[in-house]
Amino acid sequence: MRLRHLVFAAAVALVAACAPVQSGPADAGGDERSGQLRVWLFDEVNRDAKDAVVRAAVAEFEGSHPGVTVDVQYIQVQTRAERFKAAFSDPKSAPDVAEFGNTDLAGFVAAGGFADVSADVAGWAEGKDLLPSVLDTARVDGKLYGVPWFVGVRALYYRTDVFAELGVEPPATLGEIAPLARRIRAAKPDMLGISVGGKYVYGALPFVWANGGDIAKRDGAAFVSTVDSAEAKAGWAQYTELLSDDICPPQACAGNGGDASVEAFRAGKAAMTIGGDFNRKSVDASAAAGKYAVVPLPGTTEGSIAPAFAGGNLLGVLSGTGRRTLAAEFVQVLAGKKYQREMYEAMGNLPTFADVQREVAESDAFLAPFIATLENGTRFVPVTPAWAKIDAQAVLPTLIQQVATGAQDVDTAAAAAAEAMNAAFAS
Amino acid sequence: MRAGQGRAAYAYLAPALLVLIGLLGYPVYQLVLISLHDYGQEQVSGGAPVEFLGLGNYRALLGGEQFWTVLTQTVGFAAVCVGGTLLVGAALAVLATRVRPWARTVLFLAALGAWATPAVAGSTIWLFLFDANLGFVNEVLGTTGFSWTYGRWTAFGLVAAQVIWCSFPFVMITLYAGIRAIPAEVLEAAALDGASTRRIALSVMLPLLRPILLVVTIQSIIWDFKVFTQIYIMTGGGGIAGRNLVLNVYAYQQAFAASEYGLGAAIGVVMTALLLLFTLGYLRALRRSGEAL
Numbered sequence: 001m002r003l004r005h006l007v008f009a010a011a012v013a014l015v016a017a018c019a020p021v022q023s024g025p026a027d028a029g030g031d032e033r034s035g036q037l038r039v040w041l042f043d044e045v046n047r048d049a050k051d052a053v054v055r056a057a058v059a060e061f062e063g064s065h066p067g068v069t070v071d072v073q074y075i076q077v078q079t080r081a082e083r084f085k086a087a088f089s090d091p092k093s094a095p096d097v098a099e100f101g102n103t104d105l106a107g108f109v110a111a112g113g114f115a116d117v118s119a120d121v122a123g124w125a126e127g128k129d130l131l132p133s134v135l136d137t138a139r140v141d142g143k144l145y146g147v148p149w150f151v152g153v154r155a156l157y158y159r160t161d162v163f164a165e166l167g168v169e170p171p172a173t174l175g176e177i178a179p180l181a182r183r184i185r186a187a188k189p190d191m192l193g194i195s196v197g198g199k200y201v202y203g204a205l206p207f208v209w210a211n212g213g214d215i216a217k218r219d220g221a222a223f224v225s226t227v228d229s230a231e232a233k234a235g236w237a238q239y240t241e242l243l244s245d246d247i248c249p250p251q252a253c254a255g256n257g258g259d260a261s262v263e264a265f266r267a268g269k270a271a272m273t274i275g276g277d278f279n280r281k282s283v284d285a286s287a288a289a290g291k292y293a294v295v296p297l298p299g300t301t302e303g304s305i306a307p308a309f310a311g312g313n314l315l316g317v318l319s320g321t322g323r324r325t326l327a328a329e330f331v332q333v334l335a336g337k338k339y340q341r342e343m344y345e346a347m348g349n350l351p352t353f354a355d356v357q358r359e360v361a362e363s364d365a366f367l368a369p370f371i372a373t374l375e376n377g378t379r380f381v382p383v384t385p386a387w388a389k390i391d392a393q394a395v396l397p398t399l400i401q402q403v404a405t406g407a408q409d410v411d412t413a414a415a416a417a418a419e420a421m422n423a424a425f426a427s
Numbered sequence: 428m429r430a431g432q433g434r435a436a437y438a439y440l441a442p443a444l445l446v447l448i449g450l451l452g453y454p455v456y457q458l459v460l461i462s463l464h465d466y467g468q469e470q471v472s473g474g475a476p477v478e479f480l481g482l483g484n485y486r487a488l489l490g491g492e493q494f495w496t497v498l499t500q501t502v503g504f505a506a507v508c509v510g511g512t513l514l515v516g517a518a519l520a521v522l523a524t525r526v527r528p529w530a531r532t533v534l535f536l537a538a539l540g541a542w543a544t545p546a547v548a549g550s551t552i553w554l555f556l557f558d559a560n561l562g563f564v565n566e567v568l569g570t571t572g573f574s575w576t577y578g579r580w581t582a583f584g585l586v587a588a589q590v591i592w593c594s595f596p597f598v599m600i601t602l603y604a605g606i607r608a609i610p611a612e613v614l615e616a617a618a619l620d621g622a623s624t625r626r627i628a629l630s631v632m633l634p635l636l637r638p639i640l641l642v643v644t645i646q647s648i649i650w651d652f653k654v655f656t657q658i659y660i661m662t663g664g665g666g667i668a669g670r671n672l673v674l675n676v677y678a679y680q681q682a683f684a685a686s687e688y689g690l691g692a693a694i695g696v697v698m699t700a701l702l703l704l705f706t707l708g709y710l711r712a713l714r715r716s717g718e719a720l
Contacts, residue, residue, distance in 0.1 A: 392684035401668035
């Protein structure tokens with residue numbers, strides 16, 4: 001018996017004395033001016049077009065920096081979390097420069113993964129033309145951790161042929177969408193009135209914001225969830241009303257995210273959908289090609305626009321880099337005006353510079369509703385590492401799906417979501 | 428046993444013990460260790476200090492309502508899968524002993540095909556077959572538009588069918604080998620003594636097959652309790668509003684995708700403990716009925 005106690009005590013001591021492995025904080029790194037600069041960019045469906053622009057930028061950079069080579073690797077968006085986690089844990093296998101989504105920013109910065117580039121952007125001639133609202137999506141606690149490479153906003157796609165046939169006009173307010181969609185589905189039962197999805201958070205958030213609600217509010221240093229405020233609940237109710245049998249049946253729509261929602265529109269099976277400027281090329285290569293138009297997603301009153309989510313990607317410098325200056329200089333080339341313009345032409349990515357954006361908007365009428373949405377002011381998710389957790393735990397999709405399936409009412413589902421969010425904020 | 432013999436026995440066991448400690452002991456030790464700490468991505472990459480929580484992760488886990496729902500679901504789902512796998516496997520094993528060689532070959536080839544299909548590919552193919560609008564099954568049944576993965580029970584049923592489909596071959600082949608290993612004289616003697624087919628099956632074959640049944644049952648329990656791929660792929664990561672979650676997917680979603688490795692490790696420890704309990708309980712029950720493994 002005594003022996004057993006002794007073993008138990010030893011085991012407790014062993015467990016208490018040891019801590020799990022930790023890689024040391026990424027040291028600030030050296031600042032070599034030659035050698036190989038490693039770059040991670042996201043892979044795309046039409047990667048060749050992206051790669052052509054990137055290669056031109058690399059050639060220009062290598063030309064002006066003798067003795068420097070640039071190695072570009074394309075990583076998958078789906079597995080980015082694992083790749084970046086591994087890179088942060090082992091600076092030796094990490095790149096010097098990386099593209100990443102602005103919603104990942106807060107988590108990556110808290111993990112100590114990216115370097116503060118405020119001074120680099122301040123000292124950059126082109127930097128002053130970056131749009132302030134877009135620049136905000138690269139900021140954590142007042143410091144910049146990346147340069148916005150492109151932005152993406154969503155608007156309302158609708159089928160012009162269907163609308164003309166039924167003699168209806170695009171909705172003027174958010175409240176008009178449901179009756180209109182219901183009317184279209186009644187006339188054309190094989191079509192979804194509007195294709196939305198139970199996992200399409202960025203399609204649902206404009207409804208919340210337009211009704212005066214928000215995801216969370218800052219309370220001192222911490223965040224507090226506001227998804228259960230009266231205004232937010234009005235937004236959830238308005239969005240989930242669309243997930244009903246006479247508009248977009250939950251059987252078909254409740255499991256859909258943004259891509260699947262747009263896919264139904266592409267297949268010609270939806271009269272409306274919420275899609276991004278980045279969906280244009282794929283819609284133009286679909287059954288809906290030439291038979292659609294885009295308007296800004298309306299707000300609650302006629303003539304207003306619902307605030308959109310400011311999506312987009314940033315280019316950042318990793319904190320473990322051994323080539324700090326070179327990395328920052330490469331970011332300024334690839335995210336600079338010249339290559340943003342080329343990326344727009346190759347990929348349709350919306351530029352982040354005020355003047356370049358105006359320029360492309362004037363040359364392309366398609367962009368007008370997206371630019372109008374951008375100028376109306378965009379919103380963003382809470383800038384905190386907890387957001388990555390809330391996202392991974394599917395808190396908001398669960399809220400939408402609970403209501404859409406009729407398992408819970410808006411009050412119950414919103415309260416549960418707020419509780420889960422606050423737990424994440426507190427941890 | 429004399430002392431010298433014992434030492435020799437340990438010496439012979441040492442290599443196996445070393446491998447076990449290296450491959451099982453150390454990871455389990457790390458898992459338990461991590462589960463006692465607040466260990467997230469910030470802590471891994473050195474951005475924040477590691478904090479000792481004691482049983483904090485376990486309290487958070489066991490205090491959550493959803494954990495118990497998911498646990499109940501997992502146990503129920505695994506039970507259906509184990510039962511179905513054993514039933515289908517045993518039935519087909521008996522069938523295989525009764526049919527002509529060419530039919531047996533066809534049966535074995537089909538079973539091996541299902542067994543060899545990677546879980547990801549198998550799940551995806553099943554999803555195609557049961558697709559709401561374009562699926563073959565809905566086409567045949569005339570239920571085009573019916574979504575099998577939407578409802579909680581149809582989704583669980585579909586996934587359970589897939590799990591049974593890809594795990595029955597192991598049971599079938601093992602049991603077939605077991606049946607074939609029963610000496611013909613024993614069965615003949617029973618028949619000569621006037622036992623009916625039913626009586627032979629229950630009183631002669633079943634006891635002889637018991638050790639094999641034991642192994643396949645434990646294996647199936649362990650496999651089906653840990654199902655991840657099929658649920659993750661076929662229900663899109665746990666179904667509408669998470670109503671098709673099982674423990675492994677829950678651990679992935681709540682802990683690893685959210686970079687809460689401490690909590691994830693706690694779920695892992697709980698799962699390991701539960702599986703050990705199941706297995707030990709099962710072994711004890713068998714020993715009590717007079718059969719040692």
